[in-house]
Amino acid sequence: MKKAVLVLADGTVFEGRAFGAHGETVGEVVFNTSMMGYQEILTDPSYVGQVVTMAYPEMGNVGANPEDEEAGKPHAVGMVVRTLSEKSSNWRAQETLDAYLKRHGVAGIEGVDTRRLVRHLRVHGAQQGIISSENHTPAALAERARSAPGMEGLDLATGVSTKEPYTFTTPSQDVFGGAPRAARETRFDVVAYDYGLKRSMLQFLVDEGCRVTVVPASTTAEQVLARKPHGVFLANGPGDPAAVKGADRTVANLLGKVPVFGICLGHQILALALGGRTYKMKFGHRGANQPVKDLTTGKVEITAQNHGFAVDDASLKGKAVVTHINLNDGTVEGLSIPDARAFSVQYHPESSPGPHDARYLFSRFAKLMAQ
Ligand SMILES: NC(=O)CC[C@H](N)C(=O)O
Structure with a gap:
């Protein structure tokens, strides 16, 4: 196999x-601690611009x-991986991970000391980096990584959002x-804002009896309300939320007029x-084992996560109730x-990949719409 390097900024x-x-x-180099589900992770549009x-x-x-x-x-x-399996051993597999990434033009590097890399990112923070198999000097590659734009201030959601509204019923x-799961009788019309959504979120909404209309990120509140939905869903997505x-x-403009779940x-x-x-967090949360405490019930959920930004607790005082916190670092989770x-919620109730502890949140949204 051809030699390659990963050079950080x-x-x-x-x-x-x-x-x-x-x-x-070139992209922001981040790490995910999930043991499985690499395909769901790679296809999650929230990873746009990230290695x-x-x-x-x-x-x-x-x-x-x-x-x-997921898309x-x-x-x-x-x-970036430690050991790449040359063969795939699963009855559902249609190609190897190597062939899959080749077919989609995504560069990978294997044989990397990922323990050292993860520790480095934890200590020094997620940063831009470059994977190259083209024999350039590390100094030149580091320079290019440094001149690549960072995540802060980047609106990546508008770019991956659907261009036209469509209906989702699977x-x-x-x-x-x-x-196949017996389709629930359709009870609710839900408008879902596509900021870069994962397909499984929509499927769990359909399981709850929602007919989902997915709309572009730029759709106005008036256009959404004109559809007279029972609820509005705000999806996941890449980049800086403030951008x-x-x-x-x-x-x-939607708040107070229709139930909202984000x-x-x-x-x-x-x-x-x-x-x-x-x-922007130092290195974010990405994995399938993040402990989250529901402050309203005292229960702890093990959750799937993928985010590099977080909501500032103090900025919500008097505006919203913080319902969930991360037990590793105390950050706002809901x-x-x-x-x-x-x-x-900041975490992923659809998991995909990850534990199913938080799936009940889709029913909570349905209950809110039924009221
Ligand atoms: N999965 C997401 O929706 C990620 C949100 C945002 N892009 C972040 O990194 O925090």
Whole structure:
């Protein structure tokens, strides 16, 4: 296999071998601690502009298949792994991870000391980096990584959002081949803002009896209210929440008029709509084992997460109730505005990949709409 390097903006060099597409890719280098679900991770549009390092050492073992995609293609711009499995061993696999990334033009590097890389990012913070199999000097690559734009101030959601509204009616699938879940009778019309959404979120809304109309990020509050929805869903998405054009004002104009449920970027935008603030975290939360405490019940959920920004707790005082916190670092994980029938979580109740502890939040949204 061809030699490749990963060079961080601070000049740190990691050597390895190229897989997937050969060539070069620049992005924010982040790490994910999930042991499985690399395909759901790679295809999550929230990874636009990011190079994902998988902390777990064995990757590619189950290959790739179309059912596990969260969107039509990988959105991460690069992948860093310790050991890449040459073969895929799974009855659902249609190709290897290597072939999958090659086909989609995504560069990977394997054989990297990912423990050292993850520790480096934890200490020095997520930063721009470049994967290259083109024999340039590390100094030149570090310079290019340094001149790449950082995540702060980047509106990436508007770019990946759907261009036209569409209706989504597919329930979640049983991947183990069981009978398809009986579709619930349609009870609610929901408008979902697409900031870069994961397909599984929509499937869980359909499971709750929602007919979902997905709309572009730039859709106005008036256009949404004209559809007379029972509820509005604010999806996940890439980039800086404060940079998504007009989103905070739009959501502010919806609050109080219709129940609102936000996840991840949607949660951050809801906070901004209330006059709250968001900030860039040092290295974010990405993985399937983040402990979150529900302050209203005292229960702890193990959650899937993928975010690099967070909502500033102090900025919400008097504007919203902080309902969930992260037990690792105390950051805000959920909020609610009871008067406005609105709530949101920073983590991923659809998991995909991850534990199912938080799936009940989709029913909570349905209950809110039924009231
Ligand atoms: N998954 C998401 O919606 C991520 C939200 C935002 N882009 C962040 O990094 O914090």
